Every structure is written in structure tokens, then in C-alpha cells.
Amino acid sequence: MTGTMGGEERKVNLSDPSLYVNRELSWLSFNERVLAQAWDERHPLLERVRFVAISATNLDEFFMIRVSGLQQQVAAELPNPVPDGMTPEEQLARIHEHTRSFMAEQREVLERVLLPALRREGINLVPYARLRKAEKQELKERFVRDIFPVLTPLAIDPAHPFPHISNLSLNLLVVIEDEGRRVMARLKVPTTIDRFMRLSGEELVQNGRRPEIRLVRVEEVIAANLEELFPGKKVAASYVFQVTRNADFVIEEDEAADLLQAIEDELEGRWFGQSVRLVVTEEMPEELREWLAINLRIDRQSVYAVPEPIGLGDFDKLVHLERADLLYPPIAPRVPDAIRSASSITSAIRQGDILLYHPYDSFAPVVEFVRAAAEDPNVLAIKQTLYRVGANSPIVEALESARDEQTQVAVLVELKARFDEEPNITWARQLEARGVHVAYGLVGLKTHAKVCLVVRREGQGLRRYVHLGTGNYNPSTARVYTDFSYFTDDPGLCEDASDLFNYLTGYSSQREYNTLLxxxxxxxxxxxxxxxxxxxxxxxxxxxxxxxxxxxxxxxxxxxxxxxxxxxxxxxxxxxxxxxxxxxxxxxxxxxxxxxxxxxxxxxxxxxxxxxxxxxxxxxxxxxxxxxxxxxxxxxxxxxxxxxxxxxxxxxxxxxxxxxxxxxxxxxxxxxxxxxxxxxxxxxxxxxxxxxxxxx
CATH class of the missing domain: 3.30.870.10 (Endonuclease Chain A)
Structure with a gap:
């Protein structure tokens, strides 16, 4: 291959590693652009807080999947060439370097910009040490009543081995002085308790319009009341920490007798995978950080010491405070005239193909396409792929109701959609219980295609209608993800959709398609x-x-x-x-x-x-x-x-x-x-x- 440089032709090796950006570093750059939204004053204040939480959750998943994979490559001493030529060791070193500066920036925008702005709006995240005496007493009473009964302190000594620390749980390492010796205990912060405890004594903000919202982090409340858990002992100190674990798993699909059961079994181990990252508060002494790292079998470069608080993904909870004025107003997505004026969505499709762009266009017609087919006595078959459908899915409800003696319903549920495996298993079992034919896709492949095919009796023959999409059949994400939906009754595309479903649910080796790639x-x-x-x-x-x-x-x-x-x-x-x-x-x-x-x-x-x-x-x-x-x-x-x-x-x-x-x-x-x-x-x-x- 030739290229031009200064008027002269020169050969260029298009596989040269210098022509490629490392995949992992490119992803980290993307997450920087997400965090940059938290600085951007064009966004409402709580939306900016949400971007901090999103950037934290993104980073957690990056370590759970991508970093864990690189660490496994290093441990196996197997080269894994990438187009940019970086070794796994080089990638890990760059990732850790980047992550330290990134986590520092997260805290900078939070502490320097967002929390002060929230205080000006009457939302005050108060450090426990600055609480009034009456507020501390209120929290102590709530601790004894609502928190103490569900806490389980675990001693760590020769008789009590180092406990398992579940993935992304918030923990307190408690240092206790007992008869002249120092002992440790671990205390997990239960996920059943709100991360931010709201104080009941609210006062009007100076402008007199809204009550002040005062919040305290639950781990601070627990730390302040540790004597209740260790009576007769002296609590010398406590420090918050969090462990990120390898959450990826590999299923030997061709050896699994039951794919659904095999994935369920693997999911049990997701919270017990190899430690990938340890995040501690800066206050934790170096010797305790090393002690934790040794017990967690984690290398020193994977230990991150940051200012409190840790677990910034939980800041998404602040978005649900009663302050709609600090969020984007809900949008009113449109329904195109072609659909609104038609007697049914299939009759609208017969007038011409329909293209929707969510969330600017409503996702309701997609739900209605399935729901109307489920209720239509002339519909003989509904076939659909499901990748991530979310909770309380109206699509799944419609598919369940469609199953009768006259209607064949076949659904491809992708069980291996990462972090959606559990809900997808639930949906698969629920659909099967209603008599729906459920397939799990092809061995060795994930089914990511977005297709719904409806076969309807019309006149003396059959007519097919198909929905094809760029995004999931999920009404919740359709409100914030931009995606296209396309409805057509084009015979070639509909025939392709039928062939695709035969490929997914049977043993078809179909390789030729009219139009679909x-x-x-x-x-x-x-x-x-x-x-x-x-x-x-x-x-x-x-x-x-x-x-x-x-x-x-x-x-x-x-x-x-x-x-x-x-x-x-x-x-x-x-x-x-x-x-x-x-x-x-x-x-x-x-x-x-x-x-x-x-x-x-x-x-x-x-x-x-x-x-x-x-x-x-x-x-x-x-x-x-x-x-x-x-x-x-x-x-x-x-x-x-x-x-x-x-x-x-x-x-x-x-x-x-x-x-x-x-x-x-x-x-x-x-x-x-x-x-x-x-x-x-x-x-x-x-x-x-x-x-x-x-x-x-």
C-alpha cells in the first residue's frame, strides 16, 4: 500500500502498531469525557452529580472485566498481542497511572464544585463531626433501631481467618485494643441501608422557599457507634475500604448440559472472583493497607488511597431527592402522524416504512407493535430477540399474554448479556412457564441483534411485519439512549428475519440473505x-x-x-x-x-x-x-x-x-x-x- 508524503510516494505498513491506539487507554479517555460533563454548567446540578456517579460505575466495571483480564494474562505469562503492540504489563502500568489522576479529578469536581453548589441549593452532605449534638443523638437512636440489628462484625485472628470481602461492598476495617494487643475486625455496610441518611430536623433555607436537606453517610454513622458492637473493648480506629473483583466468567458452552443452569452457577461466583483493586481512605496507615493487600492477594500498584468518600457510584442516589428543579425536565417524545392517524400499527406500516429516533421519538410504538400482535387473533407467530429488557418489561408481559393455541411465540433470550444475566434468567423462566418457546442462542455466540417478527393472516394469505433496531427492547434506556427503530413489511427484509430466527432457534446453516448483513x-x-x-x-x-x-x-x-x-x-x-x-x-x-x-x-x-x-x-x-x-x-x-x-x-x-x-x-x-x-x-x-x- 502506498501513501503520499511531501509529493513522493512511500509504502506504509497499515499494520504498524504506531497507527493504533490502545483499546484500554481509549476507553479511559472516553470516561474522561463522561467526567468532563460534571464540570459543564450547561447541565443541571444534579445531572452533573449523576455524571460523577456514572464515571465511577463505568470505572468499576472496567476493572471488573478489562483489568482483571489483563491481570490474568500477566499471571499466565502468555503474550496477548494487540494491534498497538503494548504488553499486558505495559497496559496495566498505564491504566493504574491514569486511574490515580482520574480518581483525583473525580474528587476535585465533587469537593470543589458540586458539593458547595449543592449546599447553596439547600442540599448539605454534612460530615458527622460537624453535626449538632441533637442530630448525633437522633442518628444514634436510628442506628440502634435500624442498623445495629443487621450488622455482623467479623473478628480477624488465628481463630477467625480473613473473611471474604464481596465485590464492591463498602467495609469498615476496625482496629481494636484488647488487653494490650491490637486486633482487627471487618464490618460490612449492609446494602439494605441507604448510603445517605437524611436528618429529620430540616430548616428553611435563607431564601425561605425550600427546606434544607441534610444528609450523612451511613458509614460515618456506623463508625461513630462502634462501641455498641464491641462492648468492653476499646475501638482505636476504623477505616473504610472497598474491593473490586473479577466479575467475568467463561462458560464452556459446548460442554454445558444446561446453559441456563451453568450461567446461574457461575453467577454465584461473580462476587467471589480474584481481587482486582483495593480502594482505601487516605487516613488508613500504610501498614494496614499492606496487610489488607496481602490478605486479598493483590499487588501494591492495585491499591488506591483516596480522600473520603469512596464508592462514588452511590452518589446517583442524590438524583432521587425531591429537587426536580435541579434535573433536566422530562421530555415529551413525539409519536409520528403516520402512527397516530392509523387504525393500527400494522396498517401504518402498510402505508410505508416507519423510522423512529429515540428518545426524540417515543418508544411506545415499539411496545405497541408487540402488544397489538399479542392481542390480534389474526397473528399466527411472534418471534423476538431479547438482550437487555430491564425490570417490569411491558414487552415481556405482552409476549407472555400472546401465547395461546393459535399463536406461536418464540423468544431468543441472551443469557450472556453481561451484568444482565440474572434478570434474563428470570425472564426466560417466566416465559417458559407461560408456554413460550425460549431459545438461548448459538453455542459460542452472543445474540445482540434487535429483531421482532410478526406473522399475520390477511385475506387469503400471510403477511410479515418486522421491527429492526439499533438498541435494546428496553423502555427505560430508550428514554436516555439515542437509538433507531425501523418498521417494515418489505418482503425481502421479512424473509431475512425469518431466516435469521431459523438460524438462531434451529439448525439452519443459512448464509445467504436478501438484504440483511x-x-x-x-x-x-x-x-x-x-x-x-x-x-x-x-x-x-x-x-x-x-x-x-x-x-x-x-x-x-x-x-x-x-x-x-x-x-x-x-x-x-x-x-x-x-x-x-x-x-x-x-x-x-x-x-x-x-x-x-x-x-x-x-x-x-x-x-x-x-x-x-x-x-x-x-x-x-x-x-x-x-x-x-x-x-x-x-x-x-x-x-x-x-x-x-x-x-x-x-x-x-x-x-x-x-x-x-x-x-x-x-x-x-x-x-x-x-x-x-x-x-x-x-x-x-x-x-x-x-x-x-x-x-x-
């Missing part, structure tokens, strides 16, 4: 072919363009194809919210590639793949990111938009996001991101706000 069968090949078309067009002197929007871009083969496209003169615009291993702007390789990340009020979750420009533009939507796992180890679907009006709408969304100067960050060649701002004399362009007022 299906991973792991045809998606990689199809995407590469579409990229090559643009390369050939550019080489022939034609206008060529690629515009993609996705969560992550990590696949080396796809990245190489995009580099070749750039070298051929194709204009490549990438909107990548999270991980991006491609380096844009490298002369002779990627100077025609631009990478933008949108991080704002809504989580950008949709996947869009556009090829070409103008009337010749091909535009596809789907469930897959451009990652090896999505292309090779998951069942995914990507589908084309047939109607010009829908392509115009999606192109407008892409162009708005590429012009955003409120939520956008642009990637530099070194892998860092620069926040975009309006030019002199220009107004701030907030693509999410524009779409709220005019979804298109």
Missing part, C-alpha cells in the same frame, strides 16, 4: 465490500465518502480498510462515542479521516453506516459496532434504509453531530481528544437540543 456470517464481508466500492469510486475520480456513527471502533481489518480509503482520497467522517483505535490525521495514512465523539445529556448508542453522497448514498442501520467481538463472536444485524425520506433524516442527524460544538470532542492523531467550541462570532450548536425541538 448478519454477523458472524456476512457482516464483515459486506462492510468491507461497501468500503471497497468507495475506494474504487475515489480512484476513478468520483466523489466518495464514508460516514459512520457507532459506539466503538477497534477491529484491525476494518481500520486498515478505512486507512486505505483515506489514502485513496475518500472523505471519512466517524462519530465514535467510546473506544476508537484508529488514529486520524496522519499524513499519508489517515489525513482524510475525522473522528468526533458526542457525549452529552443522552447516551449516543445508535449505529449508522453511510456510503457515498447525494442520491447514490447507501445508508444502513444496525446493532453492531465495528469490533472483533461484534463481527466475529456475536449475532448482529445491519439493514439498509429503503426510502429516500428516511435517508435524508438520518443524513441530517449525522451532519448535525459532525457540526456540534456543544457536546463534541475531536480526536487528535495521538489519540487524545480536544473539546470543540464555536468559532468567533458563531453560536453554540447543540445537536441534541436541536433534535429535541425538531426531531425531523
Amino acid at each position: 448478519v454477523a458472524p456470517l456476512t457482516l464483515r464481508e459486506g462492510m468491507m465490500r461497501l468500503v471497497e466500492e468507495q475506494i474504487e469510486r475515489a480512484r476513478g475520480g468520483g466523489a466518495a465518502r464514508i460516514t459512520w456513527k457507532m459506539n466503538s471502533l477497534t477491529d484491525p481489518q476494518i481500520i486498515e480498510a478505512l486507512y486505505r480509503a483515506s489514502q485513496a482520497g475518500v472523505r471519512v467522517d466517524l462519530i465514535v462515542r467510546g473506544i476508537c483505535c484508529l488514529r486520524p490525521g496522519i499524513e499519508g495514512v489517515s489525513e482524510n479521516i475525522r473522528v468526533v465523539s458526542i457525549v452529552g445529556r443522552f447516551l449516543e448508542h445508535a449505529r449508522v453506516f453511510a456510503f457515498g453522497e447525494g442520491e447514490d448514498e447507501k445508508l444502513l442501520l444496525g446493532s453492531a459496532d465495528m469490533m472483533q467481538r461484534n463481527l466475529d463472536r456475536r449475532v448482529e444485524q445491519v439493514f439498509p434504509l429503503r426510502e429516500e425520506r428516511h435517508r435524508r433524516r438520518v443524513r441530517r442527524i449525522l451532519d448535525l453531530q459532525l457540526s456540534d460544538t456543544a457536546n463534541a470532542w475531536e480526536m487528535r492523531p495521538d489519540g487524545t481528544f480536544k473539546r470543540l467550541r464555536p468559532g468567533e462570532g458563531e453560536e453554540l450548536l447543540d445537536s441534541q437540543a436541536i433534535l429535541l425541538s425538531d426531531p425531523g
Whole structure:
């Protein structure tokens, strides 16, 4: 492959590690952009607090899955080459270095900006030492009544071995002086108790409009009343700590007699995995940190000492205080006229394909599509994939009610959806109990495709309707995740959906599809072919363009194809919210590639793949990111938009996001991101706000 440098052609090795950003470091960069929202005064105050909590929860899961995997690679002494060439040891060193500065920034924005701002709004997180005498007495009474009975102190001595510390639990290490010797005890803070205890004696704020909300962290209340747990002993000190454990697990699916039972068994061990990270308060002496690390079998670089409080993910609880004025107002998503004016959703689909963009468009039509099918005596079959459906799912309720002698209901429940395994097992059992045919997917693959197929008797024959999406069948996340929903009765797409379900639930080896691109069968090949078309067009002197929007871009083969496209003169615009291993702007390789990340009020979750420009533009939507796992180890679907009006709408969304100067960050060649701002004399362009007022 050749590239141009200073007017001369030179060969470029597109597999050179210097052309790739490390996946783990790219993810950490994304989480920095999440935390940056906590500094941004455009967001309401409690929303900014929520971003701190999200960044903390994100980091917890990163250590539970990604860091634990790297530690296992180091322990096994097995090389695991990555495109950027970093060893597992090098990655871990960079991760720990980054995490220390990141956790310091979390506390800086919390202590210096958010907590003072909350106090000005009458929400006061009060240190226990600053409480009034009457307040301390009130908390002591509540401790004795509500907390003491559920606490279980565990001694640590030769007769009492070091106890198991469950994943992400909040703990107190208690130092006790007993007859001239020092002994230790561990006390777990029960999750059944609110992390922030609200004091009953509230006073009016000076402006006289709202009562002050005074909160105390529960671990401080417990620490102040330890003498109740250790009568006759002297409590010398106590320190808060938290352990993060390996929460990943591997199922040997081809050896499991019952996949559901095998996953249930593994879930029991999620809270007992190898220790990955130890977080302690700065007040804990070095000798106690080392003692804990030794007992937890954790290396020194994985010990983090931070100012109190720890467990910042719990700050999400503050969002639920009665202060709607400090949150974004609820949005009123629209229902398109085509649906509102039709007698039924199937009749609306018969008038033309329907495209929805959540949360700007309501998710209710998706629920109604399933519910109406469940109640329709002319519906003979409903087939659906479920990946993450959330609690109290109206979709699952509709599927349960649909099962009767005339209606065949088949549901693919993905049991291996990480951190959703337990609810998915519950849904699977519940559906099976109602006579629904439940499948768990294909051995060795996760089913991530978003498809619902309805077969209906109409006149003398059958008609199929299909919903295809970029996001999960989850009404809760549909309020904050941007995703597309697409309804069609196109015979080719509907036939493809039927073939896909036969592939998922039976032994079909179907590899040919009319229109759908299906991973792991045809998606990689199809995407590469579409990229090559643009390369050939550019080489022939034609206008060529690629515009993609996705969560992550990590696949080396796809990245190489995009580099070749750039070298051929194709204009490549990438909107990548999270991980991006491609380096844009490298002369002779990627100077025609631009990478933008949108991080704002809504989580950008949709996947869009556009090829070409103008009337010749091909535009596809789907469930897959451009990652090896999505292309090779998951069942995914990507589908084309047939109607010009829908392509115009999606192109407008892409162009708005590429012009955003409120939520956008642009990637530099070194892998860092620069926040975009309006030019002199220009107004701030907030693509999410524009779409709220005019979804298109």
C-alpha cells in the first residue's frame, strides 16, 4: 500500500502498531469525557452529580472485566498481542497511572464544585463531626433501631481467618485494643441501608422557599457507634475500604448440559472472583493497607488511597431527592402522524416504512407493535430477540399474554448479556412457564441483534411485519439512549428475519440473505465490500465518502480498510462515542479521516453506516459496532434504509453531530481528544437540543 508524503510516494505498513491506539487507554479517555460533563454548567446540578456517579460505575466495571483480564494474562505469562503492540504489563502500568489522576479529578469536581453548589441549593452532605449534638443523638437512636440489628462484625485472628470481602461492598476495617494487643475486625455496610441518611430536623433555607436537606453517610454513622458492637473493648480506629473483583466468567458452552443452569452457577461466583483493586481512605496507615493487600492477594500498584468518600457510584442516589428543579425536565417524545392517524400499527406500516429516533421519538410504538400482535387473533407467530429488557418489561408481559393455541411465540433470550444475566434468567423462566418457546442462542455466540417478527393472516394469505433496531427492547434506556427503530413489511427484509430466527432457534446453516448483513456470517464481508466500492469510486475520480456513527471502533481489518480509503482520497467522517483505535490525521495514512465523539445529556448508542453522497448514498442501520467481538463472536444485524425520506433524516442527524460544538470532542492523531467550541462570532450548536425541538 502506498501513501503520499511531501509529493513522493512511500509504502506504509497499515499494520504498524504506531497507527493504533490502545483499546484500554481509549476507553479511559472516553470516561474522561463522561467526567468532563460534571464540570459543564450547561447541565443541571444534579445531572452533573449523576455524571460523577456514572464515571465511577463505568470505572468499576472496567476493572471488573478489562483489568482483571489483563491481570490474568500477566499471571499466565502468555503474550496477548494487540494491534498497538503494548504488553499486558505495559497496559496495566498505564491504566493504574491514569486511574490515580482520574480518581483525583473525580474528587476535585465533587469537593470543589458540586458539593458547595449543592449546599447553596439547600442540599448539605454534612460530615458527622460537624453535626449538632441533637442530630448525633437522633442518628444514634436510628442506628440502634435500624442498623445495629443487621450488622455482623467479623473478628480477624488465628481463630477467625480473613473473611471474604464481596465485590464492591463498602467495609469498615476496625482496629481494636484488647488487653494490650491490637486486633482487627471487618464490618460490612449492609446494602439494605441507604448510603445517605437524611436528618429529620430540616430548616428553611435563607431564601425561605425550600427546606434544607441534610444528609450523612451511613458509614460515618456506623463508625461513630462502634462501641455498641464491641462492648468492653476499646475501638482505636476504623477505616473504610472497598474491593473490586473479577466479575467475568467463561462458560464452556459446548460442554454445558444446561446453559441456563451453568450461567446461574457461575453467577454465584461473580462476587467471589480474584481481587482486582483495593480502594482505601487516605487516613488508613500504610501498614494496614499492606496487610489488607496481602490478605486479598493483590499487588501494591492495585491499591488506591483516596480522600473520603469512596464508592462514588452511590452518589446517583442524590438524583432521587425531591429537587426536580435541579434535573433536566422530562421530555415529551413525539409519536409520528403516520402512527397516530392509523387504525393500527400494522396498517401504518402498510402505508410505508416507519423510522423512529429515540428518545426524540417515543418508544411506545415499539411496545405497541408487540402488544397489538399479542392481542390480534389474526397473528399466527411472534418471534423476538431479547438482550437487555430491564425490570417490569411491558414487552415481556405482552409476549407472555400472546401465547395461546393459535399463536406461536418464540423468544431468543441472551443469557450472556453481561451484568444482565440474572434478570434474563428470570425472564426466560417466566416465559417458559407461560408456554413460550425460549431459545438461548448459538453455542459460542452472543445474540445482540434487535429483531421482532410478526406473522399475520390477511385475506387469503400471510403477511410479515418486522421491527429492526439499533438498541435494546428496553423502555427505560430508550428514554436516555439515542437509538433507531425501523418498521417494515418489505418482503425481502421479512424473509431475512425469518431466516435469521431459523438460524438462531434451529439448525439452519443459512448464509445467504436478501438484504440483511448478519454477523458472524456476512457482516464483515459486506462492510468491507461497501468500503471497497468507495475506494474504487475515489480512484476513478468520483466523489466518495464514508460516514459512520457507532459506539466503538477497534477491529484491525476494518481500520486498515478505512486507512486505505483515506489514502485513496475518500472523505471519512466517524462519530465514535467510546473506544476508537484508529488514529486520524496522519499524513499519508489517515489525513482524510475525522473522528468526533458526542457525549452529552443522552447516551449516543445508535449505529449508522453511510456510503457515498447525494442520491447514490447507501445508508444502513444496525446493532453492531465495528469490533472483533461484534463481527466475529456475536449475532448482529445491519439493514439498509429503503426510502429516500428516511435517508435524508438520518443524513441530517449525522451532519448535525459532525457540526456540534456543544457536546463534541475531536480526536487528535495521538489519540487524545480536544473539546470543540464555536468559532468567533458563531453560536453554540447543540445537536441534541436541536433534535429535541425538531426531531425531523
